[in-house]
Amino acid sequence: MTLIDDLPVGWMSFAIPGAPAMSDEYATYVMYPGDRRPEVPALARDWRWLRDGPVFEESTMVVGDVEPTTELSIEALTALVPDGLPADLVSFAAEPVLRSRLGSGTSCYFDLGDRLEEVPGGRLLHLISDQQWCLHWSVFLGDDGTSAVVAGDYPAGFELDDEDREVYGDLPVVRVRCADDVTEFFWRWWNDNLVARAHWHDEPLTARQREYVAGYGRPVALED
Structure with missing residues (x-):
């Protein structure tokens, strides 16, 4: 039994503009259950779609x-994980x-972060933090x-001081399995933020972006 075996599958993000809303109450992040998120096309399995995409200034x-x-760098990744890094994470890091x-x-x-975090069946490699440490995304590296x-x-992989431990406790808290690989993860992240940027700039969505938003169902609140 590994950490990810019993995790719910879903997508944690801000509320996607144009998608069904959870409620009128504001929340920084919501969770879209696995059957309420857009399907990932075959195109998402290489970085060409991202490489050719617009720049976020x-x-x-x-x-x-x-x-x-x-x-994030190849040197830092290989120092933390000398063997067994996912190939798509390596190829992503190789193209800043x-x-x-x-x-x-x-x-x-x-x-x-500072180190890998030991969890059942493997380790967590911290990847992304929210600016206010509200949420953290990590890559699970299974022993198999x-x-x-x-x-x-939980900020997995960080050396926490006493004040941090009062906030986060001693055990990693992971809410959801977001993606089966790094490529899928960044494809979803990329699309969410393209849609959000168009919304903030009052720009029309492309046909592909409208199709993407239509793939979302109603999110659910994050439970304490």
């Missing part, structure tokens, strides 16, 4: 408002320009070679 995914503990194609409506940034992207409240 001043994206915090390139230079964040918070200084990361460990910046790809990060400029990723926006973040909540000022998220890349941070590999499997991998997935998960999200939760």
Whole structure:
């Protein structure tokens, strides 16, 4: 039994403009259950779609408002994980320009943390933090070679001080399995933020973006 075996499948994000709303109450993040999110096309299995995408000027995914503990790089990844890194994470990190194609409506940034976090059946490699540490995304590295992207409240892989431990406790809290691989994860992230940018700039969505939004169902609230 591994960490991801019993996790619910879903997508944690801000409320997607134009998609069914949870309620009139504002929440920074909501969760779209697995059957209420857009399907991933075959196109998403290489980085061409991202490489050819528009640039997000001043994206915090390139230079964040918070200084990361460990910046994302091939050197940092291989220092943390000498063997067994997912191939798509390696290829993503090898092209820093790809990060400029990723926006973040909540000022998220890349941070590999201090170390790997041991969990049942494998380890967690921290990948992205919300600016205010409301949410964290990590790559699950299974002892059997499997991998997935998960999200939760706990800053897995960071050395926490006493004040942090009062907030987060001692055990990793992971809420949901977001994606079966890094490519799927970034495809969803990319599309969410393209839709959000169009909404904020009062620009019409493309046909593909309208189809993407139509793939969303009603989200659910995050439980305490």
